[in-house]
Amino acid sequence: ADKFLDDLMEVYPAKVMKNRKKHVVVKEGAGQEIAANTRTVPGIITNRGCCYAGCKGVVIGPIVDMVHIVHGPVGCAYYAWGTRRNKGKAREGGQNFLNYCFTTDMQESDIVFGGEKKLKKAIEEAVELFQPKAISISATCPVGLIGDDIDAVAREMSEKTGVKILSFNCEGYKGVSQSAGHHIANNKLMKEVVGTNDSPVGKFSINLLGEYNIGGDEWEISRVLSKIGYNLVTTMTGNSTIDEIANAHKSDLNVVQCHRSINYIADMIEEKYGLNWLKGNFIGVENFSKTLRNIARYFGDEGLIARTEEVIAEEVAEIKDTLNSAKEKLNGKTAVLYVGGSRADHYQGLLREIGIETIVAGYEFGHRDDYEGRDVIPYIKLDADTRNIEEITVEKDEKNYSLRIPADKVDELKKEMPIADYEGLMKNMADGSLIIDDLNHYETEKIIEILKPEFFGSGIKDKYIVHKMGTYSKQMHSYDYAGPYAGFKGAANFAKDVEAGILTPAWSYLTPPWNKEPLLKGKVEGVEE
């Protein structure tokens, strides 16, 4: 493994090598540290996105009945529109704007003379044409640079139109990645939305946090939850509405899927309203079943516990042949998983269920706790980029605060399930496997050349490079426009898609570059190639 690391890094100048080595860990026992959530070395081709992508593209964008206005150049609006396939449906009598792309389409003259007027006009137009429940304004880089005051515009226009308007100062350059944008988005939802709708909720009510309905995942999860007898109050934010999010505090339990994008909100809801949160994993039969069992035991209701077992048995019977047959054909194959901040962990179980072992995994922008577990949170040093992102604090809401189950019962349960806890990606990986943070395109090529995995799960930015190397690559962000992959039926979909992807004869028709004569010869930092 050390030899592999030396080969991987030999091309880097000394300073870059020193930096990158901190972001790479060869798994060995427990307690290893990894550098994460720091600036990418300039010049390196990273897969990371920007703060605006995390705020508008990921967290705010999926709320179905809001008009989401991108204040900035049209390209930024287009990039965060629809392409992630976060799906949504209108509620009865409600609206759904997910198919629209709203932007102020900033031009050079707006950048010189200011864009506030144009933004006000866009809001007026949106209200007139659509009468939406609420509006979001997301700022892109130039807005911060020229100093448009989108908060003031939001206040003024909200008074004028009577429509709720949320403004997000999520300029792309803030923070080091999408993660900063999650924070900005969620902080505002916490401050201005959660807790503003006191509608009564049913028995056994839960919220799903950090689930964005990519490829319809949330629909498959909620199908199973309602079959068991739960009442889903809201999801943050896949297929959600503004009123449902506002009602979140009335629920009994938060189940957190993507720890990265929302764990701080789960903590705040607990502090303010008394709801516990449970880390779940909806991907893979074993993980999903375990999550369902934990939820049932949290409520401690015998009927729910029994019904959970019935539903699991019924659902597993339907899909087990598909999974087994994929496993027979794929057993022994290896995978690299490189996704944003949680899927590189969540998918390892499902891959194992179809016979594939993950030998390299990493996050674009996960923090140390997403790798090493929440125990390290008190020891994480905040750098200047992180300190730029607003931290909010909450206090107990005397009117709405209540413990859903007694504190000593929670302490008991904490011994058997991850309540307010997450053990991170590294713990479940085998010794000798590689964990790489902010993997770049050069390292991607080297990994494929040396380790020759059969499955490379990543995103659009590297997919086709990997294909040209004769290796199957699957987009784990958008699911290659397929899915759902969560829950039981999702696991079967994934098994079928991956089986077809790996076993297609196409890969053997491609000659990877290292089997061809080099087109160019050059010198890198004094090393003869």
Ligand code: CFM
């Ligand atoms: Fe959470 Fe996500 Fe992800 Fe993420 Fe993302 Fe995403 Fe992702 Mo793309 S919130 S960290 S910022 S699970 S958009 S729905 S797929 S990188 S692993």
Ligand code: HCA
């Ligand atoms: C983003 C969104 C993204 C990009 C996916 C990809 C997504 O980070 O801006 O690179 O293929 O899931 O759509 O993560």
